Amino acid sequence: MxxxxxxxxxxxxxxxxxxxxxxxxxxxxxxxxxxxxxxxxxxxxxxxxxxxxxxxxxxxxxxxxxxxxxxxxPNARDLLRTGRRDSFFADVVDPMIREAKAIGIPLKDILQHIRSWGGD
Amino acid sequence: MTAALTVRTEDLSVRFAGVPALDRLDLRLAPGKIHGLLGRNGSGKSTLAATLAGFRRPDEGRVLIEGGDLGAAQEPYENAVVTSRVCLIREAGDRPDAVPVKYAVGLAAALRPYWDADLAGDLLDRFEVPLNKKIQKLSRGKKSALGVVLGLASRAPLTIFDESYLGMDVPSRNLFYDMLLADYAEVPRTIVLSTHLVSEVSAMLEEVVILDQGRLVTQSPVDALRGRGASIVGPAAAVDEFTAGFTVLAEERLGGTKSTTVLGDLDPALLAQATAAGLEIGPVGLQDLFVHLTGVKS
Incomplete structure (x- = not known):
């Protein structure tokens, strides 16, 4: 560190x-x-x-x-994970979408990529 | 148990041939903390250290040292009780040179009421300082290491290291930092580290005193200074409008783009306003803040 x-x-x-x-x-x-x-x-x-x-x-x-x-x-991990889930879209997803828009990647391509990871 | 001392200066001035080295300084160093005394060369750090340790008489104002087994406030100058409890280690050494190391160690043991002989022996081993060699025959690094050993093993309730460790190489300096923190954790006392190597020691400090031209620039908990500065970058007109209410530390221009360094806390509302105006906001590190606070004004 x-x-x-x-x-x-x-x-x-x-x-x-x-x-x-x-x-x-x-x-x-x-x-x-x-x-x-x-x-x-x-x-x-x-x-x-x-x-x-x-x-x-x-x-x-x-x-x-x-x-x-x-x-x-005893509940620290859950507490912290909940906190991070709340900020996940603002901290991780939103900047990704801004970057995608700036460099001209259509959102449907991103969705396709996410689906290819096997999620639903 | 060593009890830490509190230091105060009141309207303290020291002059050399009429030129002020310290200019009406009012300070209080809280007991039991590690204080950083920061400033550029010639800012008055060494003069302040020497005056606190009673090596020098103030021209005006006074130094008061209190607490611990001293009780009520006393001035250090020509006061044997105070000076035995205040240990100043300077690079020059302030000791006889033509004698073996063990003589200097014995002298410190005799003069320092809280001297710890076991710690001294352990530190001399770790820093590989030869006991039987004459001090004048030691390398610069080993002379510095001897100073560090004497300073730590004195366990003085006020211990001041005035750039005394700059002669040591990086591994030895790191060993000094480790030994200092370990012994401070065991026997808390008031410690002052005077240096211009801000980034190297800043994590070990609790408070900083920044001097410039003999005057106090700021005294603050060091963590409060981290993140206190901000750089604002963007179109010149927008930057100027945004920074109008702040203390400006530095400005730079490149074509139509301007970068302004300001002092102050930017709350979320201000940050949002800046982002909306197309400005980029960045934090300013402690070293940069120090440079801006003590730099030559352009």
Missing amino acids: VFDDRSPIYLQIAEQIKNDIVTGALAEDEQVMSTNQYAAFYRINPATAAKGFAQLVDDGVLYKKRGIGMFVA
């Missing part, structure tokens, strides 16, 4: 952990790294890492076990 300097790092940390949960790299009820481990591993300020984790606790993606550490919430 390389952090860029164009948006707050704590948000980038939160995004990365959410991604790991959506893809299944982090399982539900699995323990995540401590903020100090995370800070040392990625060479970032521990307070920044703590802020990223705190955001995920607020969002219900992680939960704390006192004295033990932080864990992935």
Whole structure:
């Protein structure tokens, strides 16, 4: 993970952990790294890492076990997938249609291509 | 347990032959955080570091250091109690040169109340600094590494590294960053990293102080600065109309196209308005923002 300097790092940390949960790299009820481990591993300020984790606790993606550490919430994957489904058309499909229109690919060709993947 | 110190400067001015190096600086460095002291060469970083550490007397105003086992605020200049708890590491070294490394280590151990001998031994091994060699015979990189070892093992409640690690090669600098974060996690203290290598250290900082020509440009949590700048690109007239209310940091023109860098938060409504006007909005990285904030005004 390389952090860029164009948006707050704590948000980038939160995004990365959410991604790991959506893809299944982090399982539900699995323990995540401590903020100090995370800070040392990625060479970032521990307070920044703590802020990223705190955001995920607020969002219900992680939960704390006192004295033990932080864990992935049991429903985190569903929660995040639902959120991403809501923005899927705006974030993924709409830009594709704009690009297709700009370069002159008819929508029926796109539909045909999607059908060729075997969906219905 | 080392307790972190709070630093304040009040109306602090330092002059060299009448020329101000620090110009009426009011600052507060919160305890227990890693602060970045950023500025171009000659911006006053080193003068500020030296004044905080009591190496230099203010010409006007004062430096106050408080908290931890110091209690009430005290000035560092010619104050042995404060200066034993404030460790400034500079590239020049500030130590006798014609003696072996172990002498400098012994001196630090005697003078620093929170000295950790085990940590010092471990760090000397990791940085491969030979104990019996005379300091003047060390390479530039090893001299820098010795400074880093003394700075970390002092575990001073206020530790300032003034570009002292720039003499080290990249693997050694990375080792320094790792050791700094590891020991800071174990013993939180107030740390100041003075540098112009913004992109290399910015992720390790919590707060930044940006100086330019001896004056404070901005002090801010570093994450708040990320994404604070925006570049607006498009037809010159439309760009000018859009950026009229913003603090403009830089402008560039190529034919009818203009790129303007502004400081400020663009809310979604403004972004939508810009997109509708055919403008492209891009984020500005911290390094670029630093360059714009401290650059030569064109």
